Amino acid sequence: MPRGLDIKRVYDEHAQSIYAFLLNLTRNEPDTHDLIQELFIKLARDGQALANVKNERHFLIRLAHNAAIDLMRRRATRDRTREQFAAENISQFAAATDPDEQLFREELAGALGELPPDQRAVVHLKLWQGLTFEEIAAILEISPNTAASRYRYGLDKLRDRLRLLYDELKSTEP
Amino acid sequence: MDPFEQHLQRQAPREIPASWRDPILTAAQVAPARDLSLRESARLTFRERLNAWLWPHPIAWSALAACWVVILAVNLSLHEPAPVMAKKSAPMAPDTLAELKRERILLAEVEGLSEPPDVDRAKKSPLQPRTECTAQAMV
Numbered sequence: 001m002p003r004g005l006d007i008k009r010v011y012d013e014h015a016q017s018i019y020a021f022l023l024n025l026t027r028n029e030p031d032t033h034d035l036i037q038e039l040f041i042k043l044a045r046d047g048q049a050l051a052n053v054k055n056e057r058h059f060l061i062r063l064a065h066n067a068a069i070d071l072m073r074r075r076a077t078r079d080r081t082r083e084q085f086a087a088e089n090i091s092q093f094a095a096a097t098d099p100d101e102q103l104f105r106e107e108l109a110g111a112l113g114e115l116p117p118d119q120r121a122v123v124h125l126k127l128w129q130g131l132t133f134e135e136i137a138a139i140l141e142i143s144p145n146t147a148a149s150r151y152r153y154g155l156d157k158l159r160d161r162l163r164l165l166y167d168e169l170k171s172t173e174p
Numbered sequence: 175m176d177p178f179e180q181h182l183q184r185q186a187p188r189e190i191p192a193s194w195r196d197p198i199l200t201a202a203q204v205a206p207a208r209d210l211s212l213r214e215s216a217r218l219t220f221r222e223r224l225n226a227w228l229w230p231h232p233i234a235w236s237a238l239a240a241c242w243v244v245i246l247a248v249n250l251s252l253h254e255p256a257p258v259m260a261k262k263s264a265p266m267a268p269d270t271l272a273e274l275k276r277e278r279i280l281l282a283e284v285e286g287l288s289e290p291p292d293v294d295r296a297k298k299s300p301l302q303p304r305t306e307c308t309a310q311a312m313v
Contacts, residue, residue, distance in 0.1 A: 007199060007202050007203065008199060011195065011198065011199060015190050015194075015195070015198075016189065016190050019188075019190035020187035020188070020190075023187075023188065024187075033194060033198075036190075036194070036198060037197075037198045037201050037202070040198050040199070040201070040202040041201055041202050041205045043202065044202035044203060044205055044206055045205055045206050045209065047206075091188070092187055092188055093185050093186060093187060093188060094186045094187065094188050094189065104185075105185055108182065108185060127179065127182050127183050128183070128187055155178075155179065158182070159178055162178075166178060166181065169181075170177075
């Protein structure tokens with residue numbers, strides 16, 4: 001392996017974030033595994049890939065996003081639409097002990113799956129990676145306004161879909 | 175962020191399976207070494223490749239080559255020139271051609287045709303415009 005890159009450190013620090021992002025985007029665990037492996041092989045081949053990078057995680061998520069988009073395009077050319085790609089209802093959330101909360105997570109996973117991949121990516125980066133719209137825009141190579149509008153559209157759809165369940169959850173809280 | 179967004183944010187994502195770590199890291203560490211060996215093998219000369227290919231059983235390859243030489247020698251020694259199937263016929267003499275033509279006309283008459291074949295008639299007719307031919311036919 002080229003010198004200058006501690007691949008184990010990079011994995012331990014960032015693999016969880018990349019996994020959550022890719023699982024949300026691809027909705028498919030084997031694809032997520034392949035993409036992560038492909039990403040780390042690329043990093044290992046080019047030992048200087050992270051040498052001049054300001055924010056490793058943002059850079060890695062950007063690479064992961066590009067790889068996922070490539071995969072989705074390849075799938076689309078094989079008569080598999082993006083909607084079908086996203087329809088695999090895999091939960092990207094950890095199991096909850098509370099049954100109501102578990103139901104909410106399952107519904108949330110389903111609702112996220114119905115979002116277009118562009119909106120899903122922005123919603124994930126905003127809510128679960130805690131990034132600003134400027135950071136999201138830099139990662140996804142879009143303008144901050146586009147990132148903000150995609151987030152708003154996506155969030156509105158989630159709100160509509162989960163409103164009843166959310167209200168019910170809130171009403172039962174002590 | 176409103177309460178709904180905060181509630182979404184509290185939903186913990188799944189953990190990456192621990193079983194993925196070692197295979198992914200191994201694949202990542204092996205890939206550059208494999209690339210290096212591929213690059214080195216691409217640099218091998220033709221002679222080195224041939225040696226590497228033939229080296230495991232040189233006697234077997236030599237025996238096989240000898241067998242082929244024997245087969246080739248036997249095949250060449252038994253080889254006979256192929257018989258000539260047909261020779262190009264010489265052109266017919268003018269007398270023979272005239273005789274043949276007469277026989278053809280006779281055959282046509284026997285079969286009920288009073289006139290010789292169209293081919294000969296066409297040759298006899300003088301060259302003239304088609305309109306004149308039609309006028310003659312009408313007269």
